[in-house]
Amino acid sequence: MQMKATVPITAAGLKTACSQCNLLELCLPFGMNDTELNRLDELVGGRRKIKRQQPLYRAGEPFEAIYAIRAGSFKTDVLLEDGREQVTGFQMTGEIIGLDGISTELHSCNAIALEDSEVCVIPYAKLEELSREIEGLQHQFHKVMSREIVRDHGVMMLLGSMRAEERLAAFLLNMSQRFTARGFSPAEFHLRMTREEIGSYLGLKLETVSRAFSRFQDEGLVAVQQKHIRILDNDGLKKLIQHQPGMR
Amino acid sequence: MQMKATVPITAAGLKTACSQCNLLELCLPFGMNDTELNRLDELVGGRRKIKRQQPLYRAGEPFEAIYAIRAGSFKTDVLLEDGREQVTGFQMTGEIIGLDGISTELHSCNAIALEDSEVCVIPYAKLEELSREIEGLQHQFHKVMSREIVRDHGVMMLLGSMRAEERLAAFLLNMSQRFTARGFSPAEFHLRMTREEIGSYLGLKLETVSRAFSRFQDEGLVAVQQKHIRILDNDGLKKLIQHQPGMR
DNA sequence: TTTTGTGGTTGACTTGGATCAACGTCAACA
DNA sequence: TGTTGACGTTGATCCAAGTCAACCACAAAA
Structure with missing residues (x-):
């Protein structure tokens, strides 16, 4: 899925206003x-x-x-x-x-x-x-x-109050949403950054990110193949960032 | 040290521009x-x-x-x-x-x-x-x-890459700086927020904040009496947020 | 004056994520 | 066709900070 040089606007309601930067x-x-x-x-x-x-x-x-x-x-x-x-x-x-x-x-x-x-x-x-x-x-x-x-x-x-899995879930949902807004499939996308960069953004080490991905995969929430992500259970991810087990 | 309703501008270079909001x-x-x-x-x-x-x-x-x-x-x-x-x-x-x-x-x-x-x-x-x-x-x-x-x-x-003591040191230096800019002594001020609020801001629990304060006190970096803070070793705090022991 | 409640400190213990280390995969390139 | 290097995964161990609990100080209410 190579991103094209000029992405057509598909999201509802968006109109090309600037001929140079069509998505600006x-x-x-x-x-x-x-x-x-x-x-x-x-x-x-x-x-x-x-x-x-x-x-x-x-x-x-x-x-x-x-x-x-x-x-x-x-x-x-x-x-x-x-x-x-x-x-x-x-x-x-x-x-x-x-x-x-x-x-x-x-x-x-x-x-x-x-x-x-x-x-x-x-x-x-x-x-x-x-x-x-x-x-x-x-x-x-x-x-x-x-x-x-x-x-x-x-x-x-996210950095101050969430645990590792919640952070990654929030990240994936955010990415999915932003891809969707650009007319891509909401459920399937390529991450362009490494595990280390994701980790740095989320305040985690790359190993922790990798493990969280694996756990999501095991639980049937997403299908992960290196940088290719397919979200299988959107609601499951959403649930993860709200009430998680041990909160009083 | 009660903050007055109208704080006079003392920091160099500032001029009252708006008669209603003199520090705006x-x-x-x-x-x-x-x-x-x-x-x-x-x-x-x-x-x-x-x-x-x-x-x-x-x-x-x-x-x-x-x-x-x-x-x-x-x-x-x-x-x-x-x-x-x-x-x-x-x-x-x-x-x-x-x-x-x-x-x-x-x-x-x-x-x-x-x-x-x-x-x-x-x-x-x-x-x-x-x-x-x-x-x-x-x-x-x-x-x-x-x-x-x-x-x-x-x-x-701070939240993504620093340890507890570094976070608190950064917080104190930041507060000190902001008080200074308002014409207060850079070394002595009253915090208006609780340990819990500081903790929430810094991504720590209140106990961790309290312990970090105690350690700073022991090390002679600051004098802490509840919400009254006196910074004794500004450079010491600064050093803390840069090279800390176990970084390769 | 006692009671109640909020905020702060400190100690003992528990744990999630960091660290250390080994190994797998794949693309670039000699 | 090896060799190299970047990136990802997984396991074993460790430790910084979280959790739980006791206690103190002090101000406001009764």
């Missing part, structure tokens, strides 16, 4: 008229192709633009002085990446391509300028940032 | 001229006093405004169906709270006052409108949201 979150046409929608093309400063394992940007680099992922996927991570790595997120086709840089004008994390990928470059100055003129764009941009915050709170919940 | 992050006068600065008063839709333990807002309530904390402090938390609580952040005087609501028009977490507090209400529609007119305000608002994202990534790093 920012372009979802909320409250924009046709003239405004056409102006959105101005946003895109160009495109960049990033090879697998290569950085889109690195922590400490000056911040100039955010990026809309046209094709492929990325991870963002933060490094501690002693070498420990924390993956702070996975971004897939159609999503926005690079919001961390705005506060300090410097990127605060590394963004690494998980596969050969392509992004639309959105110069931040341009975005601020246009969103002063187009109310719908401004609102949409704020929503994207806010959604990022809410998503991070979800991860904090 | 949004009002830091970056790139705003005097006329614009005066218009910021329009932002404030009113004030609200919140008693200790009372909610400023609750998850699921419709989102209409963000809030600038004039006095006091809050925690934000998310609840799981089974009752588990995850504290996602602590907000103190001068900080902005409520950004989580923008993405869905619904608040996604609870904001509870840790002490009797007062906030300025900033109707979100008004903020969007004004920030379309005032470039400096727009940029400042984006910075506040982005900073929130970066801060959350820091917490994810």
Whole structure:
């Protein structure tokens, strides 16, 4: 299942608004008229192709633009002085990446391509300028940032209060949902990241991730073959992240 | 050390921009001229006093405004169906709270006052409108949201990759820094939250937090008397969160 | 003044996930 | 066609933090 360079929008209600980045979150046409929608093309400063394992940007680099992922996927991570790595997120086709840089004008994390990928470059100055003129764009941009915050709170919940299997179940459901929103089958997908990267994201070691996958497989919740995942019992996974045995 | 209703700005470089919310992050006068600065008063839709333990807002309530904390402090938390609580952040005087609501028009977490507090209400529609007119305000608002994202990534790093003592050290240094920025002594402060709330935030049980405090006390890093904290060895704490013993 | 309740500390023990180690699979490449 | 190296799985052991329980301090209520 190779991801195509240009993914057609299939999810209900989505409309292509930006001819350059056909899935761009920012372009979802909320409250924009046709003239405004056409102006959105101005946003895109160009495109960049990033090879697998290569950085889109690195922590400490000056911040100039955010990026809309046209094709492929990325991870963002933060490094501690002693070498420990924390993956702070996975971004897939159609999503926005690079919001961390705005506060300090410097990127605060590394963004690494998980596969050969392509992004639309959105110069931040341009975005601020246009969103002063187009109310719908401004609102949409704020929503994207806010959604990022809410998503991070979800991860904090996961890291702070859940056990290993719950974390993995939540992760799989989240991935499934995001694939679905992009028009892929909800039940079957390829993970583009390694067990170690999943582990880092979930605050677990790779062995623990591997074992949890095996247990899910044994229990008939998912069929796992390396990076190929097929969800067999969605409700079973959901149940796992709610009431689990020993909670009083 | 009771926090006064109106905290004077003492940190270098800060200037009161908004007569209503004298410490409001949004009002830091970056790139705003005097006329614009005066218009910021329009932002404030009113004030609200919140008693200790009372909610400023609750998850699921419709989102209409963000809030600038004039006095006091809050925690934000998310609840799981089974009752588990995850504290996602602590907000103190001068900080902005409520950004989580923008993405869905619904608040996604609870904001509870840790002490009797007062906030300025900033109707979100008004903020969007004004920030379309005032470039400096727009940029400042984006910075506040982005900073929130970066801060959350820091917490994810903490929850995903650090051991108990490192987490508490990072927490104390962070608190110290935030108190300092508000003109208080960097070395001595009162925590307004319980051990259980700290634990929830750090992904630890209250007993673990308590023990870590005791160990810090034994090692001469801090003087702890219930909620009164005095940092004795700042560098010692910093060292703790970097190279700790058994890392290869 | 006693009672009650909330929050904090400390000790003994238990355990989930980390660590250490061996081995399997597969793709890239000499 | 080996050889190499990255990635994944599985087992045995260990330990940091969770759990359970006792107790203290102190403030508010009776």
